[in-house]
Amino acid sequence: MSETYPAPASDHDADETDEIDLVTAVNQTLDQEMARNDSVRLMGYDIGPIGGVYRATEGLLEEYGNERVIDTPLSENGIIGTAVGMAMAGERVVPEIQFMGFSYPAFGQIMYALVKMYDRTGGDIEVPLTVRMAYGGGVKALEYHQESTEAYYLHTPGIRVVCPSTPYQAKGLLTASIRHDDPVLFMEPKKIYRGGSQPVPTEEYTLPLDAARLVREGEDVTVLTWGAMVRHAVAASETVDADVEVVDIRSLSPLDVETILESVKKTGRCVVVHEARRTLGLGAELSALVNEYALDRLKAPVKRATGYDVHFPSHDIEDDYLPDEERAQYAIEAVMNYEF
């Protein structure tokens, strides 16, 4: 499978780079952060000898031992609940939840303890957890292994939600997440874990957790997207008869509203592309923001090219559920052809 990625941000002038894919960038980041800070500990199921279901933690148990790479009992709620307690004791814990669809048993600890501790203690107790979760479809997996249900967490204050779209982004954003004192839900697009490589600086670096990324400049229409959908948006933008601006949202919470509005005000048209179900997906909020604050600049209504409001379908038709280059293209063409 060959995917081409947008080139790494030009502001990074690295002497040395490795040609690596996204999951390797995650692995390298975890390794570097654990080497840098003894309080960084990984917790999760199957993260030890087997190195994680996607091998994101491969080799780390051998290097750091079982008190820093902690295989736990099979309980997402137990993983998050004990990780919160460890963080309260000053540790910088990076739990892995194998699939976003497996995060629901942990909903209690996430909602009651993780996102609320900083607020309910008046800022006394920080919980610097980075919860890694593989999300998204297109890998012919079983039920609950393809979910994009970030909306549950975006509706919740007290936690950042971050999603990389390339190996370079993954390393910089994950490093920043682990070092940040807020809880971060780090969504890893499993479809492109091994979807392609790009040069990634060997040294450590961080990327901002509160800024969207301009992937491609254009004058006619803005496409707002993130994660595994960025590549489809970029591909579509190269085939349509329009000058398309692609914005990688990157920080799903909090949103970089300034960049989003600035782009849409410039182009006057907006398309959102996301894997999640449409109703009350992040696209709904993006559309609402554009309508509230840029209505008089719009040349067309906002369109959302998304998954449908159904349970994620079986293998045979999952590609028909997921947005792709073609669906993004249709949405772009539709708003381009619209006349008030």
Added chain:
Amino acid sequence: MVEWTERRPPEGEYRMLDADGQLDGDPPELDDDELLAMYRTMVATRTLEDKMLNMQRSGEASLVARSRGEEATPLGCAAALAPDDWIFYTYRQNPALLYWEYPMAEIVAGDMGAEPQTVAEHLDTDEPDVNFSPDYTPVGVNTTNAVGMAMADKFNDNETVTMVFVGDGSTSEGSFHDAMNFAGVFEPPVVIVCQNNQWAISEPSHRQTGAETFAKKAEAYGVPHERVDGNDVFAVRETAEEAVERARNGDGPTFIECVTYRMEEHNTSDNPDVYRDDSEQRDEWEEKDPLARYETYLREEDVLDDDLADDVQADVDEQVSEAVAAAREVPDSEPERMFDYQIHDTPWNHAHQRAELEREQNGENPFTDFTGEGFDE
């Protein structure tokens, strides 16, 4: 009217001081000051909670959950700890807080509904020697967090011990199961205390478990367990001290079921007359009152007499009055404080919504920004 009937808990729990205040066996190795400190804590708890009940009835305080008749459990357990240890509590552990001199004014101010940062800014209080988690309302959640904290202490070779309180109802929650399971597997220095007062709001303990006792639950998790008379402060303390020592020595977790009885309502929003027929046990538990039992012992040992009891009560009354007065001085929070401590930065949505709130507070229309660039001043 349909009411729950009670099932008497099985006999056989560990006891040192019987309901008549008579000691079975050797007296605990506690000097008079320590004996009186525990007595004072029980008196202070009752006095404070009665005062808060009055404040609730007059509309000054929010919900009040009293621990009357259960004081020996949180007190005896907390007294087993040492400075720098941690306590994860819920809402019926005031004796644990007061034993470690958690600022009484903060308890009152919190119950009067103040934001924690406003309380911190307006009350000049000292930190207790033992660390307290925030109180937990969603039950069971604290257990998993406490086990996690103890895991960190184990990994870091700290000598700190973490103690966590749950009720009988909490043991039905998934987070309790997860905590016990992780405690059994990782063997961290944690003491998990079940304050079994036999009622979780309107449901009796026999609706929480089919197990004969709550202590037995620990067996399946591979966690050592004890079952004690929760109204006998000596038995509770001795058991907790052994558990704390084991934890500190690297011998892992202990689960302690303290059998007691909820004499009062769940909290001030509750009316137990609607759902419980307590004729089976109530009189008996009145007889087993932990304070009366303990006071009898202290008087028989000449540690306490009428004059000293009066002095303690007068001292406590003054402390409660001062705490209430201080709490009453805490002003309502500035409304925009609700945006504090969500995350470490002020993202666009917070800045914008905070500006909207300020406009609304000033009698200005908050919905006049149509560009996202802020409000024209």
